[in-house]
Amino acid sequence: MPEPVQEKSTKTTCPYCGVGCGVIARVSNDGTVSVKGDPEHPANFGRLCSKGSALAETLDLEGRLLYPEIGGRRAGWEEALDLVAARFSQSIAEHGPDSVAFYVSGQLLTEDYYIANKLMKGFIGSGNIDTNSRLCMSSSVAGHRRAFGSDTVPGTYQDLELADLVVLTGSNLAWCHPVLYQRLAAAKASRPEMKVVVIDPRRTMTSDIADMHLAIAPDGDTALFNGLLTHLVTSGAIDQNYISAHTHGFAEAFAAASALELPALTKATGLTEAELRDFYRLFETTEKVVTCYSQGVNQSSAGTDKVNAILNCHLATGRIGRTGMGPFSLTGQPNAMGGREVGGLANMLAAHMDLEKPRDRDLVQRFWNAPGLATKPGLKAVDMFRAVAQGRIKALWIMATNPVVSMPDADAVETAIKACPFVVVSDILRETDTARHAHVLLPSLGWGEKDGTVTNSERRISRQRAFLKAPQEARADWWQLAEVGRRMGFGQALGHTSPAEVFAEHAALSGFENDGRRDFDISAHAAIDHDSYDALSPFQWPQPRGTAPQEKRFFAEGGFYHPDGRASFIPVEAPKANTGSDGFPFTLNTGRVRDHWHTMTRTGKSARLSSHLAEPFVEIHPRDARAIGAAHADLVAIESPCGIVVVRALVTERQAEGNLFVPMHWNDQFAAKARIDALVAPVTDPFSGQPASKNVAVRAMRFAAATYGFAVSARKPEGLDAPYWAIAKAEGGWRMELAFAGDDADWIGWSRRVFSIPHEIEPIGYTDRTSGELRLAFFDGDKLLAALFLSPQPVAVARNWAVTQLGVSHANLGKRFAVAAGRPGADKPDPGATVCSCFSVGANQITAAIRDGCHSVEAIGEKLSAGTNCGSCRAEIRGIINACLAAAAE
Structure with missing residues (x-):
């Protein structure tokens, strides 16, 4: 684990989803770290999900990249930075600025993002910087800009609690934004009359609190909300005063929406006429409506149209910017919003300005004193890696993301990166699917070590603070970028010495010649000093110069950011249904x-x-x-x-x-x-x-396999050569699922090689020739080194119990054979598959509690604590209860 900065509690922000939860990290006297939710943070009020609760378990240095590498060898920072600057400069000199690119990430802090954007667009002179937020939120950005003239999220989290109807479309809130889900669930519990509609092809765990689940056909969202707009018009539920005073294009949008009549809508959406009527009637008759949308809407070839179909319904009813109502884009990553604020997308400029608008380019160019500012949008993510494959991009810098896994057509992306003449990867881990192809690896700071700000889905800016010292030679991403920029000759523009200075410049740019023309304005912090930055409390933008922090909703009284101050209704047509292709049903x-x-x-x-x-x-x-x-x-x-x-x-x-x-x-x-x-x-x-x-x-x-396997090992397996394998960290070691094409291998020899078992250690176990099962367990004294379980069918083993055997003493020789059998004795009940990760409660434990009379989620929580922390498992617990009670009633 990195060395603790000092023994105290530090308020910081969770590095996972866009909810932006406040976290209190405490470093104890022995250097161990614990985390808990910050009860004063307005995003979570002390709640944390399972991932946030386990943050302290992810801070070790195992696998960390701790010093720069060039071609796989250790290098110093000077040599590595000189090489990066030289290769980028050479490519620009020989092939122009568009021959280089940055691919960045919503895992970066705003200060990192700002310097990356300033270096690429302002001084290299290319728009070729894009972000993995392109993969999750860019359709929301495009939809907002088309409708509002700006990338503005109008509402706040509180609106979800104050609404009378919350529509969740393309959002598995319970698993993807768990703390926000718990806020909604708590609000519904206190006001049972509140209605929740979940629109999703799957019946996800979010449906546990839904009054209505609409199992929509893939890409049926545009048709669904076009039908809703048509219904709102024909039922007289629109707000004609709002439409007339604050919008334009309504007639055209309605004409496009009304093209599909009810029978065609059922085909396009996969829903029954009754389901459509019930949903439309509920939306029509409920004034306080919030519609939340996330990746299920955005990640589509028609994602922007889906967003605008939703926005059209809220604009038509004037249900926007008022308490408990409005459209709400749920951001995927912790700082996707911050990246948008500084122009992290290839077609944007910093401070929500537009790279395609001459006025915005002139403003940023003058503020940065950047004579070579980019004049056109750069390549978006998919096109960027296509350009890498085509050889048009000669030098690529990838920061805090893993595109060989996350990009579409990932194998082709890997091939492109492998063929690129010069690839730099900044990361915290040495071995990722992407890092293995880097010519230069640069060690970055991780959560707990880096310092800066992030912005959550409700426009709230919070500090991430360091409470651990930088391990060995790891450095901040903004510093790496500034140092390369300095070596490329841009030192005067990139002379920042701290994230506080970067944030102050970012804030100053947001207010530069703004005068209310742009939505993003945090110029109240343009003169922030180091001490004030260290003490900065979470605040919501906008906060213009001379104003105090406030809770802000947009557009209740118009004030949109198109030149005429009006919102634009966008006519959208439902895409044709995907009926599959030959051979791919x-x-x-x-x-x-x-x-x-x-x-x-x-x-x-x-x-x-x-x-x-x-x-x-x-x-x-x-x-x-x-x-x-x-x-x-x-x-x-x-x-x-x-x-x-x-x-x-x-x-x-x-x-x-x-x-x-x-x-x-x-x-x-x-x-x-x-x-x-x-x-x-x-x-x-x-x-x-x-x-x-x-x-x-x-x-x-x-997938036909001759032999299936399950194994546990104290050491990480090496050289797995099975057609199927999957490994996972376990208490005291590793667990793995396996499948093999044959059944006649030397399993003892295989185990010695894969699990690093010394040759002098002999296994205990057995082979059942009738069933074809084999069991092997290797012990060193009273410590279990590894156990392998094989069967012609998927292996029936008490998996979670087997995992625990890595961490207990096996001095009793007789009980070692229980390990080889894969079944605990009567005195050691199998907890079953884990349901509650926060308290490590298994399905068998929950079932036993139900038999003892715990027939509600609350009763299970009181007895086992399951479901009482983040609450993400409550739906799964309820499902187990219902299944057990139904079986008992038969």
Whole structure:
């Protein structure tokens, strides 16, 4: 673990989703770190999700990149920075500024983002800086700008609690924004008359609090909200005064929306006429409505149109900018919003200005004193990596992201990066799917070590503060960029000495010649000094010069940012339904799970977070599973024209027929073949450039294996050569799922090699020739080194119990055979699959509590603590209760 700065409590901000929760980190006398929610932070009021609660478990130095590397050898900072500057300068001199590019991340702090944008657009003179936020939020940005004239989120989190109807579309809030979900759930519990509608092809855990779940067809959102607009007009529910005073283009938008009549709407949305009427009537008759949308809306080839279809309904009813009502874009990453504020997207400038507008370019150019400011938008993410593949980009700097896993057509992206003449990667880990192809690796600071600001989904800027010293030679991202810029001859413009100075300049630019013309203005902080920056409390923008912090909603009385001050209704047409293509009959939907984050470089370090879902999986409807010959826990191969993955079958009626869901987190560090974005074609929205990750034509088939395996090991396995493997951190070691093409290997020799077992240690175990099962366990004295369980079918082993055996003494020789058998004795009940990660409570423990009379989620919480921290598992607990009680009633 990095060395603690000092023994005290530090208020900082969680580095995960866009909720932006406040965290209090405490470093104890022995150097260990603990975290808890900050009860004074207005985003979470002390709540944390399972990922936030486990932050202290991810701070070790295992796998960290601790010094610069050039070509795989250790180098000093001077040599590495000189090389980066020289190669970028050489490329610019020989091929022009558009021959270089930065690909950055919503994991960066605003100060890092600002310097990256200033260096590339202001002084290199190219727009070729884009961000992985392009993959999650750019359709919201484009929709906001088309409608409002600015990338403005009008409302606040409090609106979700004060609304009478909350519509969640394309948002699995319970798993992707858990603390916000808990705020909504608490509000609904206190006001049962509040209604919640969940619009999602899957019945996700968010549906646990839904009064209505609409299992919409993939990409049916535009048709659904066009139908809603038509209904609002025909039922007389629009606000004609608001439309007349503050908008234009209503007639054209209504004409486009009304093109589909009710029968056509049912086909486009996959919903019944009754479902449509019920939803439309509920929206019509409820004034205080908030519509939340996230990746399920944005990650589409029609994502921007979907956003505008939603905004049209709120503009038409005047339900915007007032308490408890409005459209609300839920940001995916911790600082995607901050990146948008400083121009992190290829088509934007800092302070919400537009690279395509001469007036904005002139303003920024004068403020930065940048004679070579870019004059046109750069390449968006998909086009950027296409340009790398074509050889048009000669030098590429990737910061705090892992595009070989997260980009669509990920295999092609990897091939492009491998062929690029010069690749720099700034990261905290030495081994990622992307870092392995870098010519230069630069060690960055991680959470707990870096200092700066982030902006959450409700426009609230909070400090991330360092409470750990930088480990060895790791340095801040903004510093790396400024040092390279200085070596390229731009030192006067990049002479910042601290993140406070960067933030002050960012704030000053936001107010420069603003006068209310732009939405983003934090010029009240333009003269901030180091002490005030250190003490900065969370505040919501805008905060112009001379004003105090305030809670701000936009557009209740108009005041939009188009030149005429009006909002624009955008006519949108529903896309044609995807009926699949020949040979690819299923629709693949990708997304997140509860306890993991992005490509697992952080959460993969936590045994607790890996215990809930320890391997990649596909949610598949029972009838679809039968059709491809797969049973629960079988392996399934999923293929598209771009690639193939192999994952575990999770057979569930939560999934709609014809649709598959696979999470996006697993990568080559944790699984044999599970980079799901290798299947996603590089199809993008024409306005935002955002890839379509929710509607991918694929085929699926059972993956035949001769032998299945499960293993636990005290040491990380090395050289896994199985057709299928997935590893996860466990308490005291590692756990892994395996599948092999044959059944006649030298399993003892294989185990010695993979688990690093000394040759003098002999295993105990057995082979059952009738069942084909094999069990091996290796002990060094009373310590379990590894255990391997093999079977012709998916292995039936008490997995969580087996994992715990790595950390206990096995002095009793007789009980060692229980380990080899994979089943605990009567005195050691198997907790079952983990349901509550916060308190490590398993399904069998919950079932036992139900038998003892705990028939509610609250009763389970009182007995086992499950569901009483972040609450993300409450829906799963409720499902177990309902299943047990239903079975008992039969």
